[in-house]
Amino acid sequence: MFIGIYVFIRVLRVFFEVYRIKKNITKTFDTFNNFHTKNAQTKEGVMLKCVTCNAYVAEELSVSYQNRGERIFFCSEECKNDFIQGSR
Numbered sequence: 839m840f841i842g843i844y845v846f847i848r849v850l851r852v853f854f855e856v857y858r859i860k861k862n863i864t865k866t867f868d869t870f871n872n873f874h875t876k877n878a879q880t881k882e883g884v885m886l887k888c889v890t891c892n893a894y895v896a897e898e899l900s901v902s903y904q905n906r907g908e909r910i911f912f913c914s915e916e917c918k919n920d921f922i923q924g925s926r
């Protein structure tokens with residue numbers, strides 16, 4: 839009878855240990871995955887805001903314009919032309 843309870847507690851403890859280790863492994867994998875997502879986001883590059891229409895555009899797709907020593911970015915040539923016409 840008592841041996842039965844003792845074995846039962848031992849089995850429970852083993853299960854608890856396995857559960858804890860599994861949880862730790864999942865946590866480690868999550869940290870690993872987050873690290874990779876972060877790196878991918880940095881590689882995607884900078885998003886710039888178009889001054890004319892407020893749309894966000896990737897740096898490599900943007901159209902830049904030098905305005906009184908200040909560099910301004912646009913999503914397209916049309917927005918750039920609109921800005922130049924508007925500032926005149």
Ligand SMILES: [Zn+2]
Pocket residue numbers: 888889890891892893912913914917
């Ligand atoms: Zn625009």
